[in-house]
Amino acid sequence: MKPHLLVARRLFPDLLEPLVAHYALRLHDHDEALSPAALQAQMQGCWGLLGSGSERVDAALLAACPDLRAIALITVGYNNLDVAACRQHGLLLSHAPGVLTEATAEFGLTLLLATARRVGESERFLRAGQWRGWGIDQFAGLPVMGRTLGIVGLGRIGQEVARTAQQGLRMQVLHHSRRPVAGWESGWRSLPDLLAQSDHVMLCVPYSPDTHHLIGAAQLAQMKPSATLINLARGGVVDDRALAQALIRGQIAAAGLDVFEGEPTVCTDLLACDNAVLTPHIASSTLPTRRAMVQCAVDNLLAWARGEPGPTPIPQ
Structure with a gap:
């Protein structure tokens, strides 16, 4: 009998087709994430999980699902997995690094420009029928070209943002990471210095207990009142309630x-802030990128079915 594989999201059917030769697919063909209880119920008897970053796999789930032997994620991030517990149970683990770097970096700069130039505010104004004519300072935004961009987290995505910002927007790039990155040493700053010196700050760090609320009230107070903050990383890296208060009080511009x-769910105080541009976790959302993410997970599952190592294992 084929091992059972839970596909925990609506994905591209044509990309899943090769799996049918090796696995009995159990499809959760919806965009809404399974609740923890529903995930546990659906996982009963499953050898594998093809998931995203929404399915929390911890020691309790592993104890309740003793047949689980493999998890292939379509995401680069894997903070939804208790990796230590998974390894203790001998699970095969994979993710999707590299395939979403360019699309995510591109969107980070899109979000930066939209935020600095008040695109969201001005579009809502126009759609509401409030535009009565051109004004000399109407929706005057913040300049980006030639300004200082501070990047927190200089991994693949952070470096792609940095290169594009330098080459395309002539920005000076500063960065903060646990240690200086080769080739970028001159731009390294402590986090307080980066926040104080940057005109625009972009977060590109992975989420972990160490980066939980990395940006909170104290850090927001260190930024320029004219600065913008862009979160391209993960929810939880920013204290969203503290950010909303900083926006309301004018501690930062946008x-x-x-x-x-x-x-x-989005913090209601943030939803009320006109000086916040909010998008629904779409940084990697180009069709080629999203297909490549799914293909990466499929390739790992096919390799495992052949008894081979997966091409993109979660690092030890």
Whole structure:
């Protein structure tokens, strides 16, 4: 009998087709994430999980699903997995690094420009029928070209943002990471210095207990009142309630967020901020990129079915 594989999201049927030769697919063919209880119920008897970043796999789930032996994620991030517990149970683990770097970096700069130039506010104004004519300072935004961009987290995506910002927008790039990155040493700053010196700050760090609320009230107070904050990382890296208060009080000029604490629920105070551009976790959402993410997970599952190592294992 074929091992059972839970596909925990609506994905591209043509990309899933090769799996049918090796696995009995159990499809959750919806965009809404399974609740923890529903995930546990659906996982009963399953050898594998093809998932996203929404399915929490911890010691309790593993104890309740003793047949689980493999998890292939379509995402680069894997903070939804208790990796230590998974390894203790001997699970095969994979993710999708590299395939979404360019699309995510591109969207980070899109969000930066939209936030600085008040695109969201001005579009809502126009759609509401409030535009009565051109004004000399109407929706005057913040300049980006030639300004200083501070990037927190200089991994693949952060470096792609940095290169594009330098080459396309002539920005000076500063960065903060746990240690200086080869080739970028001169731009390294401590986090307080980066926040104080940057005209625009973009977050590209992975989520972990160490980066939970990395940006909170104290850090927002260190930024320029004319600065913007862009969260391209993960919900939880920013204290969203503290950010909303900083926006309301004018501590910083604006924010652009693609990720949120507790998403898809969004802090109501943020929703009320006109100076916040909010998008529903779409940074990697180009069709070629999303297909490549799914293909990466499929390739790992096919390799495992042949008894081979997967091409993109979650690092030890």
